Amino acid sequence: MKKVENCKLISKTEIIDGIFDFVIESEDISKEAQCGQFLHINCGDSTFLRRPISICDAENGKVRFIFEVKGKGTEELAKKEVGDCIDVMGPLGHGFEIKDSVKNAVIIGGGIGVFPLYKLAKNINADVFLGFRSKDRVVMEDEFNDVSNMVIVGTDDGSYGYNGYIASAMEQYLDSHKCDMIYSCGPMPMLKAVKKIAESRGIKCQVSLEQRMGCGIGACLVCSCETNKEGTDRYAKVCTNGPVFYSEEVTL
Ligand code: FES
Secondary structure (H helix, E strand, O other): OOOEEEEEEEEEEEEEOOEEEEEEEOHHHHHHOOOOOEEEEEOOOOOOOOEEEEOOEEEOOEEEEEEEOOOHHHHHHOOOOOOOEEEEEEEEOEOOOOOOOOOOEEEEEEHHHHHHHHHHHHHOOEEEEEEEOOHHHOOOHHHHHHHOOEEEEEEOOOOOOEEOOHHHHHHHHHOOOOOOEEEEEOOHHHHHHHHHHHHHOOOOEEEEOOOOOOOOOOOOOOOEEEEOOOHHHOEEEOOOOOEEEEHHHEOO
């Protein structure tokens, strides 16, 4: 059973409207956390279920997570103030697989899906693609630039950077660059496009899935996703088998 800890909130910033950047103190989580894992957070007394929120970064006793206020739970979480304690379970799940044999990696994230990719970008050499709806939703560009070979930012409405879907920018890049692994996290249409591009070119691809969760530890089956396997293995649990899967394993 994963440990539940009361962790002190030591930094809180609303980086853009409705998106909060929290840093909590936890020696254990910061030591254990792997790229792409998540925390299961008790947002407050008025919400029964914990909320899964991906780890953005973890080092030196500090754990950072960034979330968008989307409902009652995250609304309550956003009201926490520096000095308050947050009830956190984790780190949980199966994160990104980092292989020494990979020589040319690409990271692609869309919207709030860029946050779980930051620790990964710090840990590997990769060219990075970040997509957002519009210029006013662009986040973490400088931070990714500081830790990556190259960063391409795009907006769906063309108000900043590459004009169009970020998967299209990556596809154009792949026409003239080698790539042997794609790491991705973002909205489902982006993940579907990335999976299709990767598989049509024979490139291995890992996708981080967002899913509603109950227990977060494999007991309730709320988080099932369909795989390409037959029989009893047809459904996987996003909380324990994922949230990161190889694209060829799952049906998106
Ligand atoms: Fe309960 Fe995954 S959230 S099994």
